[in-house]
Amino acid sequence: METADGSEPASALQGSAGGPAAPEPPALRPVDLARDAGLSVSQVRTYERLGILPPADRTPAGHRRYGPRHLHALRTARTAMAGYGWQTAADVLAAVHRGEPARARTLVDEAHGRLAAQRARTREATAAVDAALAAARPDAAAERGPRGRRAEPLRIGEAAARAGVRVSALRFWEDEHRLLAPAREAGTGYRRYDAGELAKVTLIALLRSVDYRFPMIAQVLEELAAGSPEQVRTALEARLTRLDESSAACLAATAAVHDYLRAWHASPAPAPVRR
Numbered sequence: 001m002e003t004a005d006g007s008e009p010a011s012a013l014q015g016s017a018g019g020p021a022a023p024e025p026p027a028l029r030p031v032d033l034a035r036d037a038g039l040s041v042s043q044v045r046t047y048e049r050l051g052i053l054p055p056a057d058r059t060p061a062g063h064r065r066y067g068p069r070h071l072h073a074l075r076t077a078r079t080a081m082a083g084y085g086w087q088t089a090a091d092v093l094a095a096v097h098r099g100e101p102a103r104a105r106t107l108v109d110e111a112h113g114r115l116a117a118q119r120a121r122t123r124e125a126t127a128a129v130d131a132a133l134a135a136a137r138p139d140a141a142a143e144r145g146p147r148g149r150r151a152e153p154l155r156i157g158e159a160a161a162r163a164g165v166r167v168s169a170l171r172f173w174e175d176e177h178r179l180l181a182p183a184r185e186a187g188t189g190y191r192r193y194d195a196g197e198l199a200k201v202t203l204i205a206l207l208r209s210v211d212y213r214f215p216m217i218a219q220v221l222e223e224l225a226a227g228s229p230e231q232v233r234t235a236l237e238a239r240l241t242r243l244d245e246s247s248a249a250c251l252a253a254t255a256a257v258h259d260y261l262r263a264w265h266a267s268p269a270p271a272p273v274r275r
Contacts, residue, residue: 028066037074044074051094052077069263073097076260083246083253084111092257101261108254115250118210119243125206126236128199129220129229135199153183153192162198163205170201177214179204179221210239 030041033053037044047053048064053073056064073093080089088111095104159182160167170191174180180200182191193201200221207217220232 026067028068028071030064030066033066033071033074036071037078047074047077050090051097052090053093054097072260072263076256079256080253083249083251084108089253093260096257096261096264101265104257104261108257112250112254115243115247119240119247121206121209122236122239122243125203125210126233128203128206129224129232129236132196132199132203132221132224133227133229135196153194154198155185156182156191156193159191159193159198159201163201165201165205169205173201173204177218179214179218210236 030044033039033044034041039047044053045064048056053066053070056066056070059065077089077093080092083089084092084107088107092104092107095101095107154162156167156170160170163170170180174182174191180197182193182197184190185192203220203224204217207220212220220229223229223231
């Protein structure tokens with residue numbers, strides 16, 4: 001209620017004990033949040049619709065009213081998107097606002113797990129480059145069994161199982177991309193993979209798992225055949241550097257989500273979002 005001069009009556013400025021009432025958080029418009037995050041107003045509304053932001057209050061005229069909590073959510077979302085990617089960040093914040101913190105933490109764990117898996121595969125690919133280079137030598141010790149005997153070549157099913165891929169993948173790599181050239185068994189025509197071909201199978205599988213395209217893989221194999229794998233080693237080392245940077249961004253995202261979860265549970269929240 002206002003007085004004739006537009007000011008609040010004294011009773012409205014006092015708490016129940018007669019002291020000053022705690023000031024209400026400042027109301028923010030969609031454009032205020034948009035400017036803070038470098039978004040458009042329509043994007044802010046989309047974030048709310050998807051649950052990335054908690055529900056906004058409405059004025060009697062139906063206009064959205066945001067507050068510090070929404071600003072905190074938006075800043076958390078932007079940091080999380082830089083670390084987890086857009087979709088995972090959106091899912092994490094939406095889970096928080098649905099009242100599902102355990103689900104949010106699971107998504108965070110999965111994001112870190114994906115990075116760890118990518119790093120492990122990249123290191124395995126680096127080791128496979130060295131193994132393929134060793135197997136390509138005429139006197140390759142990799143072709144010797146544990147007692148010095150020459151290891152028997154494997155058939156296609158055994159080679160595929162060793163690399164953790166399907167038999168159809170090996171046929172595709174050979175027939176469509178000419179990446180493999182296994183010997184053929186006399187009489188049956190079955191493919192036989194010696195140590196050199198097995199090393200290539202393993203390397204191709206690992207390079208595919210770290211997003212190498214087939215023309216790039218063909219170039220890597222040519223370099224290995226020439227005994228000069230420096231380019232692929234440099235590329236794999238650069239990938240590890242990028243993964244380290246991604247890990248740092250992921251850690252920052254997790255710290256931001258952790259702080260937001262603590263703040264969310266420390267004060268009364270709007271009604272959970274239901275979709």
